[in-house]
Amino acid sequence: MTDPKPGPPVQRRKVFYLPGYDPFPPRRYRELYRREGAAQAEISGYVLDLQGMPGGPGWTVRYLENDQEVETSVTVLVWSDLVQASMRGGVLASYLALLHTVWIYLSSGAFLRLARLRKGPVIAALYPIVALLAQLALAVGVGVGVASLIGGGFGFGLGVLTALGLLQLACRVDRWLYAHYLMRDYAYSAAEGGAYPAALAEKLTQFADTIVEAVTEGADEVLLVGHSSGAYLAVSVLAEVQRRGTRAAGVPIALLTLGQVVPMVSALPKADQLRADLAEMGAQSEIFWLDVTAPGDGCAFALCDPVAVSGVAGDDQRAPVIISARFTETLAPETWARLRWRFFRLHFQYLCAFDRPGDYDYFRITAGPLTLRQRFGTRASSPSVLRRNVAPRP
Structure with a gap:
């Protein structure tokens, strides 16, 4: 694990989780975090205390390790109503x-x-x-x-x-x-050739509003986590946040994309908004962006640079840092043997406990005392990253 950049420890964090195409309510993710977080805490030797968030789609987490205590609020950005309607x-x-x-x-x-x-x-x-x-x-x-x-x-x-x-x-x-x-x-x-449907575009604007509000309220870090198809939606949300200019608040903003399927949409002819957002997020350095996939996840475009493969990487590309969760190393052999053919379950492994966590520990990242930039800011992308352009020709 690389040494993190120096900086004050996080004491208060706001996390926003943007799920993929999922009709289920936020409590599914709360219970997953509760169950898997408890398992990871026991393996890794820290304490996680999770409480429901009254009247809201989320939960609060108290993290304790070596006399360091962090309070984190996790909010699910809900678009399951659109998913339910589409099904x-x-x-x-x-x-x-x-x-x-x-x-x-x-x-x-x-x-x-x-x-x-x-x-x-x-x-x-x-x-x-x-x-x-x-x-x-x-x-x-x-x-x-x-x-x-x-x-x-x-x-x-x-x-x-x-x-x-x-x-x-x-x-x-x-x-x-x-x-x-x-x-x-x-x-x-x-459905619309890669363009965002109007109802979804409206949701993304609302999500950007929510994150801007969180930044102005102050925290030691505001972290947006996007999983699966939620990863490319998260890119568009933070591109909008970036355009609004939140740097004056001085609050670190970070993006963590997990199991991304960006090329499935950015390769479509009308995905102009997504490609523009990818170009913007790839060229900036104010928002630290870490992309995590694993070759063992057959549902994700593992170790594919989402900016480069979308044909919008410039000479000044700075983001994201792309690493592998290395399922075959971070899961015990018996766990890997049990999960390797359960493709849908493996696609959610990023949100779960690992038997042998390396530098990727979802619960330390989302609840621990280091910002995403402190934890991974000096980390180089995997040398096996693919950057082949699959975008449509202009």
Whole structure:
């Protein structure tokens, strides 16, 4: 672990967590933080005391280690209402989303460009397509079989009902398959060719307002954490904060992106706002930006520079610092053996306890006595970072 830059220890921090495409309420993340934080504290030898935040989507954390005490408030930036609205419509909506999303990625050439980067997230993107088409083929095959066996108009009607019933059943058990969920996820990001839908753009403005207000209230650090698709949303939020000019407040602002899928959106033809925000955040140095992924996470674009691969890296690029969480080293062999094929669970490992934490400890970062810049400001990016440009041509 590199020595942190000197500076006063953090005594009071404000953390904002921006989840990915997730219909669940903030309490899911509170309980995850409570459970995994307790496990990490026991492994690493510090104390975490978590309390709910009355009337708000978050919680407070008291961190204690070697007579250092830190008070942190964690607030979830909620856009689950938009996710829930986008997931309505049942089976038919999922198949219409499939057709529309495949058309956008193929007709724009984005899919072929993305295939030049990490194969894991490309395979993950293909999974819901293959799974939904397999479910459709199975349902139709069984329906045809029923119709042929019974015959006549009654048999035809029963075959249709059987096929529809099987498709509905597959949708009901999607909590284990994730096919419909992932399809809606990709469809939401691609619906307007990479441009932010109006309702989401309004949310991002509100999130920027919230962070600016937190900066003016004063703290030793204001940290925004974006996970999965929440990572690229967090980039746009802090780009807006940067444009408003918060440096006068003198409060350190930092960005931590985890398991990012930035290229899935920035490679689309109408993602102009995201690419502009990436360019701005990549060129500035006022907001310290750390990007953490892991090759073991098949759902993320591991060790891909989100600025460079989006085609907006200039000669003056300063951010982000890009490191790996190194799952195969920081998880015990038995833990890795248990999780390595649970791809969705691994995508959330960044928010969980590690058996052998190195310099990446989510709970020390979000609740401990060092700012993100103090902890990682002298750290160089991994030498295996990919910077291949997959952005659409102008």
